[in-house]
Amino acid sequence: MSRVFLTGAGPGDPELLTLKAARVLASAEVVLHDSLVDPRIIAMANPEARIIDVGKRCGRHSATQEQICDLLVAEALAGHLVVRLKGGDPMIFGRATEEMDALRAKKIDFEIIPGITxxxxxxxxxxxxxxxxxxxxxxxxxxxxxxxxxxxxxxxxxxxxxxxxxxxxxxxxxxxxxxxxxxxxxxxxxxxxxxxxxxxxxxxxxxxxxxxxxxxxxxxxxxxxxxxxxxxxxxxxxxxxxxxxxxxxxxxx
Ligand SMILES: C[S@@+](CC[C@H](N)C(=O)[O-])C[C@H]1O[C@@H](n2cnc3c(N)ncnc32)[C@H](O)[C@@H]1O
Known part of the structure; x- marks a missing residue:
């Protein structure tokens, strides 16, 4: 079973989060999130989870895409249940390909949870x-x-x-x-x-x-x-x- 979830947080309104996204967030051990994700959604994460803001905003990166991929892979290899939370849908202008490629390169299984774009x-x-x-x-x-x-x-x-x-x-x-x-x-x-x-x-x-x-x-x-x-x-x-x-x-x- 996957322990890594590239997850859509939707456009902002927490009520637009999917039930599946809410479920994985509630059991996450690590959450890596973008800056556009609403704080009320991040607050739905397991209170024990480590929350890491990788804070990218439309081209103005606070962490490079490479650093984010490295972190994602490192947390997954450490055996943590990782939720990579992205605004909207992860497969639409969400740099999902780079992250999927990094995970595949290390043979790490992952799941995509779509979000409302x-x-x-x-x-x-x-x-x-x-x-x-x-x-x-x-x-x-x-x-x-x-x-x-x-x-x-x-x-x-x-x-x-x-x-x-x-x-x-x-x-x-x-x-x-x-x-x-x-x-x-x-x-x-x-x-x-x-x-x-x-x-x-x-x-x-x-x-x-x-x-x-x-x-x-x-x-x-x-x-x-x-x-x-x-x-x-x-x-x-x-x-x-x-x-x-x-x-x-x-x-x-
Ligand atoms: C890097 S893209 C990510 C898109 C996201 N993956 C999605 O499916 O909505 C960021 C852009 O999405 C759009 N966007 C995201 N959330 C929005 C919102 N709540 N209202 C209007 N535009 C939004 C804006 O054009 C913003 O510059």
Whole structure:
């Protein structure tokens, strides 16, 4: 039986944790967690467990990925029940491959416990189906930043042509460049776009706009929490809620 669990902590709300994640956390001997994991979830761990914050936040590493892999392997080889807790789903922009490879290299068995990813939480928070029938036939989960911290090398024209909904992770800092690339690649400047900060948490904030206006709006309302950007025709459904969301965004400063 596995004693190592790469575990999704979900988007933040502790109630969105899976029962399985809660169960392994309660019996963990060591918990290695990322900085985006809500403290209320970490508090659900076995009180005897050693809790180690490996504190990575979207490219700004406090421990390198190599150090995290080494620690994970060392704790597993010591025979501990290890829960590697990651925000959202471990298999979506979660650097799971490096950790799985490190474990496989030492023939350490492990299990993946999926979590609710940020895009699902954002869809729930906005009450917008990301694959609305007859409007969006696909959903594209893409990164907003490249390996060097700049813009990613997406085929922006192909993404624009797909007509699907784009869920852009880690795109807060590169949003102006992303928007410019999409517009240059043929996206209508009026294409609906929505930024969701802190999805699933009490301080969740929505900025509904268009691909052309979202960068300016975002710059005027600096986000402190993680942000997800949704783009696509499916977002037109937000038209009704725009004044309400904008009002609350402005009120929250
Ligand atoms: C390194 S990625 C990890 C994604 C995670 N594995 C998942 O499945 O959601 C971090 C990015 O996920 C997004 N994110 C994570 N939690 C979020 C939340 N509660 N609200 C909005 N975006 C979130 C942001 O784009 C953030 O920059």
């Amino acid at each position: 940020a895009a699902s939480a954002a869809a729930a928070g906005t009450k917008i189906s990301l694959t609305q029938r007859n409007i969006a036939r696909s959903l594209h989960i893409i990164t907003g930043h490249g390996a060097d911290g700049g813009l990613p090398g997406h085929d922006f024209a192909a993404l624009t042509k797909s007509g699907g909904t784009l869920a852009i992770y880690m795109g807060g800092e590169t949003l102006p460049g992303l928007a410019a690339h999409f517009i240059e690649s043929g996206m209508e400047p009026s294409m609906p776009a929505l930024l969701i900060e802190n999805a699933s948490l009490p301080n969740e904030r929505h900025l509904p706009a268009t691909i052309a206006t979202l960068p300016g709006l975002h710059a005027a309302h600096t986000a402190a929490g993680p942000v997800l950007i949704l783009v696509g025709e499916a977002l037109r459904a937000t038209n009704e809620t725009v004044p309400v969301c904008l009002e609350s965004a402005l009120a929250n400063g």
